[in-house]
Amino acid sequence: MKFEGTAEYVATDDLLVGVNAAVTLERPLLVKGEPGTGKTELAVQVAGALGLPLIEWNIKSTTRAQQGLYEYDAVSRLRDSQLGDARVHDVANYIRKGKLWQAFEAETKVVLLIDEIDKADIEFPNDLLQELDRMEFHVYETGETIRARHRPIVIITSNNEKELPDAFLRRCFFHYIRFPDEATLRRIVEVHHPDIKDALLTAALTQFYEIREQPGLKKKPSTSEVLDWLKLLLAEDLGPEDLRATSGGALPRLHGALLKNEQDVHLFERLAFMARGAGRR
Template identity: 70%
Template sequence: MKFQGTEHYILSDELALAVNAAVKLEKPLLLKGEPGTGKTRLAEELALSLGTELIRWQIKSTSKAQQGLYEYDAVSRLRDGQLGSERVADIGNYIKPGKLWTAFTAPSRPVLLIDEIDKADIEFPNDLLHELDRMSFDVYETGQRIEASQRPVVIITSNNEKELPDAFLRRCFFHYIRFPDADTLTQIVRAHFPSLQQQLLTTALEVFFELRQLSQLKKKPSTSELLDWLKLLLAEDIGAEVLQDRQHQGGLMPLYGALLKNEQDVELVEKLAFLAKRQQR
């Protein structure tokens, strides 16, 4: 398998090497990078290019590793027993397969996405070591062993909210997605908006990179937010000349809510625009 990106997902040479190396080594691919740099989208596009199923396990702060294997609904079994249901005789009726179970037993090799693993408790990654290593686990209530007939392609994403254990990191192939430069970002935008006027694209990228260069900015806008902003500019028929007017809405770019996500950053951009206006007088 050689993944080189898709029509709508521009892949850097480094990331292409990482994906293919992880597949070759049959190790999970651990992706880190700023939110909005396409970590989740990579798994979606990889599954699409392989023509296979994407199984997504969205991790939350309350997620437990056991939920990825299976869950045993003892409460329902107790209730059915009190009601005299015949279902009680088969404990398998109360076993709910998790995402790893689904991936292990898929008819064709799927892509398993464990998304934002750093949101869970620190023990969560360690609790998955055995299963991800051996691609098997036991269902203790039934004595059943679930084994993967073929290893799924496993992609794990992290936004660096927590450090991951060394034992877990040793079992992964790691890649940090660097924020794209202007040329790569131009390719990404062109993949999504092929008919975008060059002047609007050039001006929009200038505004975007100026924002990202502000060291005091609390949250830098991401690639996905740039795409959302351009989509809105096109929908509202806002041209390059409007973006070039630094006085628009007191110095804020039109539809700034797609790029600036808190009031401190909005106030910062307004203040800098005001100071720039005074210096021009």
């Protein structure tokens, strides 16, 4: 079972090595990188390429590790007991299976995505150590032990918003998705916009990297944002000359796709003002 990339997803050689190493070691693959660099999509593409079902567990700030295993609905059981419902005699009727349970009991091997683990409380990764290591957990209400029929391929993503515990990191194979260089980004764009003209793409990527490298930028635009920007440029039928003729020479056309906060917009407006002032001298 080897991941070799897909036609829809441009994977670098080191990323392919990381995915296949994690599969061979049977350890979770921890993928970090800037938002919008394709971390979540990687799990989708791995599942598709290997012909495996995908189970997604999207983590929020309020998510608890226990929810990934199961939840016991004591309130519903109490209500049913008051109503005389016969279901109350079987506690299993009130056990809600979590994403790990679903992955463990699947008939075939699956890809389990634990998305944006760094959104949760700092103790969240530690609370999953044993379950991800041993591939089993105990259900106290029923007394049963749930073991994985087939060890899932676990892909965990993080936007690096907070540090993860060392004990958790030790159990993972780690890969950092670097922001793509221009050649790689060109390949990514051509997958999504195969009919884009080379002159427009060259002009757009030149301006895009100039924006990303601008000192003082609060949020650098990501891969997904440049794809959205190019989609708008194509929809407006803009050419490379339109990009060169940006307002004042600094604020890019359709900049709302790239600049996502007022601080960065004001930065480029100031640059445009300074450029106009220099041009009048």
